[in-house]
Amino acid sequence: MKKNLLQILIVVTLFTSCSSNNIINEEGLKKHFDDNRVTGCFALYNNGQGNFNIYNLARYRDSAYIPASTFKIVNSLIGLHTGKIVNTKMQIKWDGIDRGMPEWNKDLTMEEAFKVSCVPYYQEVARRIGKDTMQRWLDSLSYGTKKITSKIDTFWLDNSLKIKPDEQLGLVKKLYFEQLPFHKTAMQAVKNVMVQEQNSNYTLAYKTGWGLNEKGKSIGWVVGWIEEDKHPSFFVLNIEGEKNIDMVTIRKSILSNCLKDLGYMLGKK
Secondary structure (H helix, E strand, O other): OOOOHHHHHHHHHHHOOOOOOOEEEOHHHHHHHHHOOOEEEEEEEEOOOOEEEEEOHHHHHHOOEOOHHHHHHHHHHHHHHHOOOOOOOOEEOOOOOOOOOHHHOOOEEHHHHHHOOOHHHHHHHHHHHOHHHHHHHHHHHOOOOOOOOOOOOOOOOOOOOOEOHHHHHHHHHHHHOOOOOOOHHHHHHHHHHHEEEEOOOOEEEEEEEEEEOOOOOEEEEEEEEEEEOOEEEEEEEEEEEOOOOOHHHHHHHHHHHHHHHOOOOOOOO
16 A cells, blocks of 8 residues: 655654664563553653653554544644634633533634543534535545545544544654644644643643543553753553553553653753
């Protein structure tokens, strides 16, 4: 199967001259997954050094999974670029349906909805974008398996669309450097709402995701970057576990431990 130009560019950008000198097998990170009784992978690309630190290369490179709420990155970019989201302060009214998430049960701005990962807000954004426009953008970005084969407001939630961890990392890297085919203001806005922690030692920006695969297993994500001394490193964490695991806690713990094991978040970079 022929790859389109964007896929080739991503591969070249991320994997040119990959050798034993710049791919570092981080088998030691396995303990963080084992301690939480999950499987998965973690990869970090140090942009300044050109090094990849990867645990479970095969999963990172070859396996595709439900994007879940990490798709809010792309949904936001398309919404802002097309004007369906006017700006990060654009409010969408709560539809009055209690979905068991108190933080969703109110009128929210885009920035607020992104931070609390409000699914109904972004379902409405997707409906406003429309299936044809959304499909054109998925094709342009070569986003995962690309095709919308279910409803416009569920396709990133129901396993009809899937994406590989390496594709997730490539996307956030291009977003950080504003190399995606969107207005700069749209990319800057999404970069800003992705910031979760900021202090004198580092800036940590990411989007999480959590969904169920076809077998009823939980799939969790954290995709983004950590910036220290103005130098970015891009990461993707992918987790798989039982349906009822405490994904929020586990996801955060594994990310923090992996970053610290690799020397980040300690003010030493």
